[in-house]
Amino acid sequence: xxxxxxxxxxxxxxxxxKLLSDLAGFVRDCVQFLIDASAVAQIAxxxxxxxxxxxxxxxxxxxxxxxxxxxxxxxxxxAENCGPLLRSAFEAQLGLLYILDTDSKxxxxxxxxxxxxxxxxxxxxxxPDDLLGKQLRAELKDDPMTKVFNQVPGDLQAMIxxxxxxxxxxxxxxxxxxxxxxxxxxxxxxxxxxGGPRDVRSLAIQLKLGAVYEGLYRSWSDVxxxxxxxxxxxxxxQPGTIxxxxxxxxxxxxxxxxFAAEFCLDTACALVQKYDSSQWERFREIYSENIGPxxxxxxxxxxxxAPWR
Numbered sequence: 219x220x221x222x223x224x225x226x227x228x229x230x231x232x233x234x235x236k237l238l239s240d241l242a243g244f245v246r247d248c249v250q251f252l253i254d255a256s257a258v259a260q261i262a263x264x265x266x267x268x269x270x271x272x273x274x275x276x277x278x279x280x281x282x283x284x285x286x287x288x289x290x291x292x293x294x295x296x297a298e299n300c301g302p303l304l305r306s307a308f309e310a311q312l313g314l315l316y317i318l319d320t321d322s323k324x325x326x327x328x329x330x331x332x333x334x335x336x337x338x339x340x341x342x343x344x345x346p347d348d349l350l351g352k353q354l355r356a357e358l359k360d361d362p363m364t365k366v367f368n369q370v371p372g373d374l375q376a377m378i379x380x381x382x383x384x385x386x387x388x389x390x391x392x393x394x395x396x397x398x399x400x401x402x403x404x405x406x407x408x409x410x411x412x413g414g415p416r417d418v419r420s421l422a423i424q425l426k427l428g429a430v431y432e433g434l435y436r437s438w439s440d441v442x443x444x445x446x447x448x449x450x451x452x453x454x455x456q457p458g459t460i461x462x463x464x465x466x467x468x469x470x471x472x473x474x475x476x477f478a479a480e481f482c483l484d485t486a487c488a489l490v491q492k493y494d495s496s497q498w499e500r501f502r503e504i505y506s507e508n509i510g511p512x513x514x515x516x517x518x519x520x521x522x523x524a525p526w527r
Contacts, residue, residue: 220465221465222466241471241516244512245288248509249289252482252485253282254486258493269326273330277310278310288304297466298441299441304478311484312425327390328396331408346368355367430477472518472522483509
């Protein structure tokens with residue numbers, strides 16, 4: 219059953235659709251706020267020819283893409299599916315805040331080195347002549363889908379060599395040395411290099427975002443790993459029966475909008491303050507006039523009243 223099936227009044231449904239449209243519009247305004255801040259960072263970073271700024275810009279893009287996806291889901295009332303996108307945006311935000319806090323160049327380059335190593339490992343697994351490729355195919359010999367590993371276009375060894383050549387450049391050589399020294403039973407997290415936090419939880423706590431991690435990140439992860447199934451069942455009005463949450467039920471929609479906004483606004487603030495603090499007053503005015511009042515209202519969580527059990 220869809221949530222639409224529970225709303226008998228066409229007038230009430232139209233009001234609900236208008237509310238969804240307004241909520242989605244609010245999230246899009248927050249996304250645009252971050253896009254504008256990203257432009258500030260891009261212009262300022264162009265004055266400094268350093269590879270490290272690419273990490274900041276690409277992680278910012280990741281937050282933008284994820285939260286923009288939330289706006290699409292919000293407009294259709296898909297509250298539950300906002301979680302995975304918010305989780306991804308939160309991880310990107312953690313990385314950005316960690317980089318912008320201090321030692322920015324080395325931390326940003328650490329991200330790039332770790333990314334290159336993941337790509338190299340993926341290419342090696344796809345190469346039937348590589349040891350990792352042989353091991354993977356032996357392990358999956360009865361799996362009919364192993365053929366997908368043979369469909370990666372391009373010269374895999376050439377692509378690996380290209381990535382490995384990056385490690386020899388002066389900017390990356392010390393990062394690569396630290397990555398290799400930190401590699402024990404498994405590849406290290408990029409933020410763990412040079413004495414950084416060992417995992418995402420530790421990273422969140424260091425950035426004073428541990429409450430978000432424990433309170434929401436874990437629940438969002440539960441959705442991703444299909445561990446939240448029984449969160450959507452409850453007692454029914456009929457004795458001996460159960461009630462299952464309807465599809466596209468709005469429970470949690472306002473909370474999703476609130477955190478989508480926070481990820482955009484906090485990231486934008488960090489970017490502007492780092493790259494061109496002289497523009498912060500302009501951003502503060504935009505927030506006060508266009509975003510702040512809506513944020514306060516939505517964060518109360520009182521716009522939607524739709525109990526399902």
